[in-house]
Amino acid sequence: MSQSESERIREVYKWYDQTGRGQKVWYKPTAGADFIGASIRRKIVTVLEQHGLGALSDHSILEVxxxxxxxxxxxxxLGATEEKVHGPDVIEARANEAQKKLPSGRFQCADASQLPY
Incomplete structure (x- = not known):
């Protein structure tokens, strides 16, 4: 029987946690990581402007x-309303971490193929 995608992701993150490798590879503060983060933030703003979404506070936002x-x-x-942000993640610890950052948001452990929306 083949492993589901959500199980595969959980196994990868479990390995990251056990080896510390995820932190070393993905979260190491470097000039390159800072550049990539800034590029992503600029692209988000560009896409929002291109689609004319207006005030983010007018929208509910789901990040799968x-x-x-x-x-x-x-x-x-950027102006989104914390109470209107929703974030499912297949890794419960990560959803819990997001909930701590944005206590009024809605975060939960959920498989993207079976979202409660």
Whole structure:
């Protein structure tokens, strides 16, 4: 029987936690990581402007696979309403981390193929 995608993701993150490798590879503060983060934030603003979404506070926002909530936290800094952000993630610890960052948001452990929306 083949492993489901959500099980595969959980196994990868379990390995990251056990080896510390995820932190070393993905979260090491470097000039390159800072550049990539800034590029992503600029692209988010560009896409929002291109689609004329107006005030973010007028919208509910769903980020599937929200991880630690960094993108939603950034959107709140741009004017999104914390109570209107939703972030399912297949890794419960990451959804919990996002909930701590944005306590009024709605975060939960959920499989993207079976979202409660």
């Amino acid at each position: 696979g929200c991880g630690s909530g960094a993108v939603l936290e950034y959107l709140v800094s």
